[in-house]
Every structure is written in C-alpha cells, then in structure tokens.
Amino acid sequence: MTRVPVASSLLPAEAPPRPRVLSIAGSDPSGGAGIQADLKSIAANGGYGMAAITALTAQNTRGVRGVHVPPVEFLTQQLEAVSDDITVDAVKIGMLGNTAVIDTVSSWLERHRPPVVVLDPVMVASSGDRLLDAAAEAALERLLGLADVVTPNIPELAVLLGESPASDWESALEQGKRLAAAHGVAVLVKGGHLEGETAWDALVDLSGRSVSDVTVFEGPRVATENTHGTGCSLSSAVATLLGAGLDPEHAVRQAKSWLLEAIRTSSELQVGHGHGPVNHFHHGVLAGARSQAAYAGELWSTAAADLERIHALPFIEQLGAGSLAEADFAYYLAQDALYLNAYSRVLAAASMLAPTEAEQAFWAKGARECLEVEAELHRTWLVGREVSLTQGPETRQYVDHLLARAAEGDYAVLVAAVLPCYWLYAEVGATLFRAFEEAGAPDSHPYAVWLRSYSDPAFAESTRQAIAWTAQAARQADPARWARMQEAFAVSSGFEVDFFDAPRRRGPRSASGIR
Numbered sequence: 001m002t003r004v005p006v007a008s009s010l011l012p013a014e015a016p017p018r019p020r021v022l023s024i025a026g027s028d029p030s031g032g033a034g035i036q037a038d039l040k041s042i043a044a045n046g047g048y049g050m051a052a053i054t055a056l057t058a059q060n061t062r063g064v065r066g067v068h069v070p071p072v073e074f075l076t077q078q079l080e081a082v083s084d085d086i087t088v089d090a091v092k093i094g095m096l097g098n099t100a101v102i103d104t105v106s107s108w109l110e111r112h113r114p115p116v117v118v119l120d121p122v123m124v125a126s127s128g129d130r131l132l133d134a135a136a137e138a139a140l141e142r143l144l145g146l147a148d149v150v151t152p153n154i155p156e157l158a159v160l161l162g163e164s165p166a167s168d169w170e171s172a173l174e175q176g177k178r179l180a181a182a183h184g185v186a187v188l189v190k191g192g193h194l195e196g197e198t199a200w201d202a203l204v205d206l207s208g209r210s211v212s213d214v215t216v217f218e219g220p221r222v223a224t225e226n227t228h229g230t231g232c233s234l235s236s237a238v239a240t241l242l243g244a245g246l247d248p249e250h251a252v253r254q255a256k257s258w259l260l261e262a263i264r265t266s267s268e269l270q271v272g273h274g275h276g277p278v279n280h281f282h283h284g285v286l287a288g289a290r291s292q293a294a295y296a297g298e299l300w301s302t303a304a305a306d307l308e309r310i311h312a313l314p315f316i317e318q319l320g321a322g323s324l325a326e327a328d329f330a331y332y333l334a335q336d337a338l339y340l341n342a343y344s345r346v347l348a349a350a351s352m353l354a355p356t357e358a359e360q361a362f363w364a365k366g367a368r369e370c371l372e373v374e375a376e377l378h379r380t381w382l383v384g385r386e387v388s389l390t391q392g393p394e395t396r397q398y399v400d401h402l403l404a405r406a407a408e409g410d411y412a413v414l415v416a417a418v419l420p421c422y423w424l425y426a427e428v429g430a431t432l433f434r435a436f437e438e439a440g441a442p443d444s445h446p447y448a449v450w451l452r453s454y455s456d457p458a459f460a461e462s463t464r465q466a467i468a469w470t471a472q473a474a475r476q477a478d479p480a481r482w483a484r485m486q487e488a489f490a491v492s493s494g495f496e497v498d499f500f501d502a503p504r505r506r507g508p509r510s511a512s513g514i515r
Contacts, residue, residue, distance in 0.1 A: 019243030024096030032277030061272030090243030429454030
C-alpha cells in the first residue's frame with residue numbers, strides 16, 4: 001500500500017510568522033500615541049515594528065505643545081532605506097501633516113505597492129479643530145485609493161465625505177458605506193464619539209475579502225479617561241494582523257478584543273495627569289499573529305501519529321487490498337450511518353455558535369450533508385443486509401465526546417473536536433484511493449465504488465475549510481482555550497482510530513458473517 005504521507009496536503013499555506021509592519025506617522029515623546037503607540041501595538045500583536053517619522057511633536061497626556069515637520073526629502077530617505085533592505089508585509093499610516101508629506105508617502109506607496117496598507121486619517125483633533133488645510137485634505141482623500149483599510153473616527157469620516165458629522169450610529173454607518181463605495185476601500189467606522197453605554201464599530205468591506213459586506217461589532221463602553229492613542233493603537237493592530245494573513249473581519253475582531261482589554265487595564269500604568277495611554281502589553285506579547293499553518297501544524301502532529309495507527313489496522317489494509325470480509329465492511333458502514341446522524345447534530349451546534357455568517361453556513365451545510373450521506377448509505381450499501389443498527393461502544397464513546405463538547409457551548413473547542421472526522425477521513429481516503437489507482441483501479445475490486453468516492457474534490461475542499469476555520473478560532477484563543485482545543489482534537493483523533501478498528505473488536509459473528 002502507498003505509504004502514509006508525513007505531511008498533510010490539506011494544511012493551509014504558511015504565512016510570515018512575524019509580519020514586518022512599517023508605521024508612517026508622527027512621534028509622541030510621552031509614548032501614548034503616534035509612532036510610539038504603533039510600535040507597541042505591533043509588538044503586542046506579534047509583529048516586527050519599523051517606523052518612518054513624518055513629524056516630531058512636543059506633547060503629553062494633557063495636550064500638544066508643538067509640531068516640527070522635517071523636510072520631506074528626509075522622509076523619502078527613511079522610507080527608501082527601509083524598503084531597499086527589508087520586505088514590508090504591512091504599512092500603517094498615521095499623522096502626515098501637510099500636502100508635501102502626503103504626496104511623498106503616496107509616491108512611495110505607488111512605487112513599492114506593499115501587500116497591506118491601513119490608513120488612519122488623522123484630520124481632526126479631539127477639540128474638533130481641523131488639523132489639515134483644504135489642499136492637504138484633498139491630497140489625503142486621493143491617498144484613500146492606495147489603502148486597503150481606512151479607520152476614520154466620526155468627525156474624520158464626515159470630512160472625507162464633505163458632510164456634517166453623524167449624530168447617531170445609523171447615520172455614521174451609512175456614511176461609511178458611501179465612503180467605501182466611492183473609493184473601493186474597506187472602512188472601519190468607529191463610533192467612539194457617540195453617546196451611550198454601547199460602543200459600536202463596523203467594518204464596511206465591499207471587496208469580497210471579508211465574509212460579509214458589513215460586519216458590526218458591539219461592545220461595552222469603558223468608563224475611563226485613558227484613551228490617548230486608541231486610534232493609533234487600533235489601526236496598527238489591524239495592520240499587523242492583516243500582515244499575518246487574517247482577513248479584514250477577523251483582523252478587526254481580534255484587534256478590537258485586544259484593545260478593549262488594553263483600555264480596561266489602562267489604570268495599571270498610572271502615566272500622566274491627563275488622558276493616559278492604554279495598556280498595550282496587558283497579555284504580554286500575543287501569539288495572535290501566528291499563521292493558520294502554525295496552529296494547524298500543531299494539530300497535525302497529533303493527527304499524523306493517529307493516521308499512522310489507522311493505516312496499520314487490519315481493517316484498512318484489508319479494505320485497500322479488497323480482502324476485507326463483507327460482514328466487517330457492513331458493520332463499519334452501519335456504525336458510520338449511526339455516527340453521521342449524531343455528527344450532523346454536532347455540526348448544527350457548531351453552526352449556531354459560529355461567530356460569522358460564513359462559518360455558520362459552512363457548518364450548517366456539513367450537517368445537512370451528513371444526513372444526506374446517511375440516507376445514501378441506507379439506500380445503497382445497507383439495504384438488504386441484516387446488520388445491527390445499535391451504536392457499538394466505540395461509536396457511542398465518540399458521539400458522547402462530541403455531544404459533550406457541543407453542550408459546553410465553546411465554539412473554538414467544538415470545532416477542534418469535530419475536525420479529526422474531516423481531516424483523518426480525508427487523509428485515509430486519499431491514501432486508499434491512490435493505492436487503488438496504482439493497482440490499475442480494477443472494477444473487480446469488491447469495494448471499488450467505495451474507494452472511488454474518496455476522490456471527491458469537494459470533500460477535500462471542505463476539509464481544508466474546516467482546518468482553516470479551526471486554525472482561525474485558535475488564533476483568537478488565549479493559551480488556556482488553545483490547550484482545551486488541543487485536548488478536544490486529540491481525544492477525537494484517538495476515537496477515529498478506535499472507530500476504524502471497531503469491526504475487529506466487535507462480538508461473535510454468525511456463520512453468515514452477519515451479527
């Protein structure tokens with residue numbers, strides 16, 4: 001038989017393990033905003049931070065005392081020095097100051113075309129004063145066409161549209177939709193300037209990169225004066241996570257979760273007497289910028305070991321060779337039908353717990369397909385065979401494990417528990433089918449039809465997506481939850497081995513081979 005592959009062809013592609021993020025912004029000597037906040041945010045979210053300084057400010061938590069803009073020729077030297085030597089995975093743009101600076105940055109972006117550009121349009125001070133003249137505002141608007149995501153607050157959103165600031169959330173969201181449509185850019189609409197106990201934000205992305213055109217994020221408004229640099233910190237975190245390979249929705253979701261805790265714990269810093277900074281390193285350096293492949297690879301180390309065990313089982317050897325007793329095959333199929341009935345309920349639970357519409361639709365589709373496959377087994381393979389339709393001990397233990405994880409209500413742990421059924425089944429099937437083809441795919445093989453069913457590319461693609469969703473959930477999990485995910489996955493992976501070995505371990509059979 002074909003040897004079991006040491007690596008899975010279904011693993012997601014590797015992304016840069018530590019995205020290299022360039023911040024183009026002004027400096028804040030008090031450390032709470034600007035370049036200083038950007039570098040902390042990038043590091044806290046697992047990136048490697050770099051900086052090109054557009055302006056030097058004299059400021060603290062109480063306000064700005066002065067601004068010095070160096071010659072734009074020196075800004076060009078900074079930008080070229082970085083890009084001539086270092087691969088830039090993402091760019092965050094903050095304070096630009098004047099038309100010459102904006103044009104310089106635009107020219108550099110057009111020449112180098114970094115993969116990710118996040119623009120935080122610093123245009124309106126907290127006092128409401130405009131920070132740019134009309135020419136600079138027009139130049140910044142042109143810069144929108146070079147950005148992937150723009151993160152305006154309510155006053156800045158209004159300036160970019162040439163309208164009055166929104167007074168309520170619905171109006172702000174409509175403005176965000178108009179800006180996204182006008183410039184072909186994803187807009188993170190921030191509702192921090194509005195009143196109310198709930199803080200609303202929304203990502204408007206009409207490009208198809210996110211799972212939904214509009215994703216609304218609802219969270220509690222934290223009662224604190226420590227909001228210095230929140231816009232800088234959020235946009236830098238989003239740029240870092242996009243540079244790590246997350247799609248815009250998940251990047252924003254994870255960045256907001258991180259920033260919320262940074263604001264909640266900001267009083268621990270005790271910095272300044274005005275609007276203090278946020279606590280960027282409240283969780284140390286996060287593992288959130290690791291790629292999907294890194295998380296999936298850790299799971300694969302468990303799955304690969306169990307896959308080796310599965311392929312050593314007599315059931316698999318005999319199935320591939322065509323020498324498997326019909327009664328053993330029928331028992332396996334009957335247990336599979338019983339398992340699929342329960343598995344469909346588990347996938348339905350995953351759909352109900354899923355955080356996005358795309359994930360909800362994926363798991364719901366899987367639940368429906370389980371029932372369709374179960375019905376097909378009864379209609380074709382099991383009809384006329386006198387097999388027991390009572391769960392065997394291996395099936396019952398596996399199902400009880402999955403139902404228990406579903407009852408806990410933790411989406412991340414649940415999808416980790418259901419993943420081995422996709423992944424190991426797909427890998428076993430692919431190996432059996434390759435061996436069948438290498439043998440000439442003879443029609444005389446008693447299980448030829450069954451082996452050919454393993455070549456379905458749709459199931460392989462579903463498995464890749466299941467791996468991706470699970471790895472995505474892992475990226476947003478804290479260490480304790482990731483450990484629970486690994487445990488749930490390992491238990492299910494072990495049950496997969498037992499399930500394939502169940503026909504050998506079942507009780508005595510009659511002379512006809514039927515229990």
